Amino acid sequence: MLFCLKCKGLLIPNKDDPKKVMCASCGYKPRQKKNLSVKEKVDIDSRLEVVDKTIETLPLTEAECPKCTYVKAFYWTAQTRSSDEAETRFFRCQKCRHQWRQYD
Numbered sequence: 001m002l003f004c005l006k007c008k009g010l011l012i013p014n015k016d017d018p019k020k021v022m023c024a025s026c027g028y029k030p031r032q033k034k035n036l037s038v039k040e041k042v043d044i045d046s047r048l049e050v051v052d053k054t055i056e057t058l059p060l061t062e063a064e065c066p067k068c069t070y071v072k073a074f075y076w077t078a079q080t081r082s083s084d085e086a087e088t089r090f091f092r093c094q095k096c097r098h099q100w101r102q103y104d
C-alpha cells in the first residue's frame with residue numbers, strides 16, 4: 001500500500017492513466033521513474049531469454065570450440081555497426097555453450 005508524501009492520504013490508481021497512481025484526498029501524483037526502470041530491466045532480461053531459446057533452433061556447423069575443443073557449434077550471422085562492414089559469424093558450442101565470433 002502506498003501513501004501520499006504530502007498529506008499521507010491513500011494513493012489510488014489514476015483514472016486517466018491506470019499505470020500511475022494519485023492521492024485520493026489531495027490529487028498529488030508521485031513520479032514513478034524508479035518503477036519504470038525496473039520494468040525496462042525485466043524487458044531486457046526476457047528478451048535475452050528468448051534469444052537463448054532461439055539458439056537451440058539454429059543450424060549446427062563444424063567449428064572447433066576454443067574452450068573445450070568440441071567440434072560442433074550453432075552458428076548465426078549478424079551485421080555489426082555499419083552496413084558496409086563484413087558480417088560477423090557467431091558460434092555457440094553445442095557442448096559447453098561457450099560463445100565466440102569469427103570475422104571473415
Ligand SMILES: [Zn+2]
Nearest residue numbers: 004007023026
Ligand atoms: Zn495527498
Ligand SMILES: [Zn+2]
Nearest residue numbers: 065068093096
Ligand atoms: Zn565448448
